[in-house]
Amino acid sequence: MSNQETNKIQDHNVSDAAPAASLPRLGMAAPAFEAVTTHGKIRLEDFRGTWVVLFSHPADFTPVCTTEFLAFAGIAAELRQRNVELLGLSIDSPTSHIAWVRNIKDKFGIDIPFPIIADSNKDVATLYGMVSPGESKTETSRCVFVIDPNGIVRAMIYYPLTTGRNTDEIIRLIDALQTTDKHGVATPANWKPGEKVIVPPPTTMEDVEARLKAGFECTDWYFCKKAL
Amino acid sequence: MACIGPQGELTESARKMLTALESPSSPEDVASRTSLPLFRVRAGLRELAEGELVTMINSLYTPTDRGRSLLA
Structure with a gap:
């Protein structure tokens, strides 16, 4: 079976037709998906009860993305203490992701502890409006979607291909959202x-x-x- | 999760989850016993159910005879 076939969106509530390009809205339910990841097939609903930081990067084996992955790996434990799981994504194959993760371990000594969606056919990227054709039609921008334990989109961040994200800001954002909910x-x-x-x-x-x-x-x- | 390897063998995480099902258990119970993240347990138990290694009744998972035999 090809990567495109295996990575097909299989949400049981949605038809098999290719999803229309869309952009999630704050306060609305995050679009459901099932996708192949470096940790096997995962559905968004598997994260129910935990916060999710779903983030995309343009491509494996690129320098800015590598610095970002090192940075995301560096905050993974802090996020988990806050009941937050990371979920990466790019328009690459599972094999590419695995090779890159192994390369990061080999060259930088850092384990990537979170799953990465292999969105070869752009299904999840399309659902979440992660491709900005003005920048690139074949790569996802540096998007971050913060999804709460009830599956609601609570925050979105978009950065261009050239500019690595600030993971301190992502922790700050999570702290702010959780403080808002609690108090x-x-x-x-x-x-x-x-x-x-x-x-x-x-x-x-x-x-x-x-x-x-x-x-x-x-x-x-x-x-x-x-x-x- | 990839619970079953190319030779039909259990992966390490699948073995952990099956071992944790000493009695009918929820994904939350399994996550607590294995220290695996809850999302990975949910995905893994679903895959084990698709492979007929566990069954789910009333949201609680139990190994099938086939699942138990692979553990032995």
């Missing part, structure tokens, strides 16, 4: 864990009065922070 707050620019958070703006006059009495650090009625 019902928002997080300001450049927020890091331990810093004050934003109390969501009031929506009624009653809320405004209650807020002003609540002891928050308010610059104005709509701009209040608090420590957690």
